[in-house]
Amino acid sequence: MGRREKPIDVQSSPVAAFAGDLRKLRAAAGNPSYRQLASVALYSPSVLSDAAGGHRLPTLPVAIAFARACGGDPHEWERRWREARGDSTPTEPLPIVAVDDQAEPGQPRPAQLPIGPHDFVGRLAEFDGARAAMSGIAESRVPVVVRGPVGVGKTAFALRFTHQLAEQFPDGQLFADMAARRADEAAPLEVMAGFLHALGVPPDQVPEDDMHRIGLYRSMLAERRVMVLLDNVRDEPQVRPLLARSLNSQIVVTSRSRLLGLDGVRRISLGPLSRVESLDLLRLLIGSDRVRAEHAAGLRIAEFCGHLPLALTIAGRKISAQPGRRLSEIAGRLAEGVNVANWLRIGDISLADAVLPAYLSRPPLAKHVLHMLAGGADEVTPAALARALHISIESAEYAMDSLIDGGLLHRVSEPDRYLMSPLIGQLVAQEADRFALRRGQDQHDTDPVRAAIGFTEGGFVR
Missing domain, CATH: 1.10.10.10 (Winged helix-like DNA-binding domain superfamily/Winged helix DNA-binding domain)
Incomplete structure (x- = not known):
C-alpha cells in the first residue's frame, strides 16, 4: 500500500481536479506504491507523487506514464490533461509545459562540473555554432558532440561553454570523465546510476534492468532542466545509452572520434588556434609585455606548439616560471631540437x-x-x-x-x-x-x- 497522501480540494482548480482523478485511477489499480509505479512508468517516485499532489499540472509525458502504469487509457488521459490546462485546440502539444525559473525546493541540484579554464582565448565561431546547434530544433535539445584532435582543447571548450550556460539549467549539472571508466559495456550504465543518485533517486530504487534504468534516466532529463557533460568519450557504445533529446536538458559530449555512428546529434569540430589566437594565449600565460617585446620569438614558440592549446598552455606556464629568460633564447633552443615529451610536461600535465x-x-x-x-x-x-x-x-x-x-x-x-x-x-x-x-x-x-x-x-x- 502507498503512504497516506495529503488531501486536496478537487473543487479548487482544474489542476487539483486532475490530481484527484489520478489518485482515483491509482486507487482503482490497487493503490500501488509510487515506487512500484516508478518501475513501470520509468519516472522517479517523487515525480509521480508530485503529479498527483495537486500543486501544479504535471507534464503530459508524466501524466500519460502515470495513467499507463495504472491501466488508464492514454488518449483519454491526454484529453483530460488538455482540459485541465485549458487547451481546447487540437494542435500537437509541446512535450513539456513551461515551468518556473527556479528548481523545485528540496530537489537535489548536483553541481558536478569541474572548474573551467581561466586562460582561454578565441573559439567565438565555435561557441556560436554550439549555441545554434542547441537551438536549431524547436521541439527538443539535441546532444552536441565537440570533437577534434589530441591537444586541441575539447574539454576546455566544453567546460567554458557549459559554465556559460549553467544558469539556464537550474536543476543541476552532471559530469563524467568517460576516459576514467573501464572499457566494458557496463560503464555507461554505471555512470547512469551515479547520475540518478545525484538527481535524488535512492540507490535501492535505481532499476537493475538496463532498459528500465535508461528509461528512468531519460525521463528525469525530460522532467528537469539539467546540463550533462560527458567528457573524453571513446566510442559510440560508451555514450549511446546516455544520450537523450529533451526540451529541458542539454547533453554535451567531447571526443577525439567523430562518433559517426551516433544519430540525432550535432557535431562541432575544433582545430588548432590561429596565429593571432595562439599569441593571445601566450600573452595571458606569460605576460603581454614579454610577448610584445619579442613578437617574432613568441610566434616561433607558438608554431613549435602546433598552435595546439594544450601544448601552448604547458609551454606558457613553463616560460612564465622563468621570468628572466628571453623568448628568443627559448625559441632557439626549440629550433635546435628538444625532447618533446620532456619539454611539454609540467606537473601532472603532459602532451605525451x-x-x-x-x-x-x-x-x-x-x-x-x-x-x-x-x-x-x-x-x-x-x-x-x-x-x-x-x-x-x-x-x-x-x-x-x-x-x-x-x-x-x-x-x-x-x-x-x-x-x-x-x-x-x-x-x-x-x-x-x-x-x-x-x-x-x-x-x-x-x-x-x-x-x-x-x-x-x-x-x-x-
Whole structure:
C-alpha cells in the first residue's frame, strides 16, 4: 500500500481536479506504491507523487506514464490533461509545459562540473555554432558532440561553454570523465546510476534492468532542466545509452572520434588556434609585455606548439616560471631540437600522456601510416598509401580514418589528403626511437606505455 497522501480540494482548480482523478485511477489499480509505479512508468517516485499532489499540472509525458502504469487509457488521459490546462485546440502539444525559473525546493541540484579554464582565448565561431546547434530544433535539445584532435582543447571548450550556460539549467549539472571508466559495456550504465543518485533517486530504487534504468534516466532529463557533460568519450557504445533529446536538458559530449555512428546529434569540430589566437594565449600565460617585446620569438614558440592549446598552455606556464629568460633564447633552443615529451610536461600535465595512449590504441596499419608521416612525409593520400603497401584503397582509408578518430590525423581542405601535426610527429618518432634503444638494453622495461610502443602485429615499423 502507498503512504497516506495529503488531501486536496478537487473543487479548487482544474489542476487539483486532475490530481484527484489520478489518485482515483491509482486507487482503482490497487493503490500501488509510487515506487512500484516508478518501475513501470520509468519516472522517479517523487515525480509521480508530485503529479498527483495537486500543486501544479504535471507534464503530459508524466501524466500519460502515470495513467499507463495504472491501466488508464492514454488518449483519454491526454484529453483530460488538455482540459485541465485549458487547451481546447487540437494542435500537437509541446512535450513539456513551461515551468518556473527556479528548481523545485528540496530537489537535489548536483553541481558536478569541474572548474573551467581561466586562460582561454578565441573559439567565438565555435561557441556560436554550439549555441545554434542547441537551438536549431524547436521541439527538443539535441546532444552536441565537440570533437577534434589530441591537444586541441575539447574539454576546455566544453567546460567554458557549459559554465556559460549553467544558469539556464537550474536543476543541476552532471559530469563524467568517460576516459576514467573501464572499457566494458557496463560503464555507461554505471555512470547512469551515479547520475540518478545525484538527481535524488535512492540507490535501492535505481532499476537493475538496463532498459528500465535508461528509461528512468531519460525521463528525469525530460522532467528537469539539467546540463550533462560527458567528457573524453571513446566510442559510440560508451555514450549511446546516455544520450537523450529533451526540451529541458542539454547533453554535451567531447571526443577525439567523430562518433559517426551516433544519430540525432550535432557535431562541432575544433582545430588548432590561429596565429593571432595562439599569441593571445601566450600573452595571458606569460605576460603581454614579454610577448610584445619579442613578437617574432613568441610566434616561433607558438608554431613549435602546433598552435595546439594544450601544448601552448604547458609551454606558457613553463616560460612564465622563468621570468628572466628571453623568448628568443627559448625559441632557439626549440629550433635546435628538444625532447618533446620532456619539454611539454609540467606537473601532472603532459602532451605525451594525451598522444601515446591514442597511438597505442590504433591498429597496426594505422600505426604504420603514422610512422610514415612522422618519418618526414608531409601528407599522405589513400591511393598513395595503397600503392606503397600493396593494399586496397578501402584498407588505406580505414587506417587513416582510425587515425582521425584517434585524434592523430586530420583532413585538409583538398579531398582525400591527410596531415599530421609536426609536433605530434616529433613526439611519436622520439618516443619510438627511445623505446627501440632501450629494448636492446633492457628487456624488462618498467614503463608499460613506452614498452608497448614497439610492438605491433608485424613488429616495430621504422
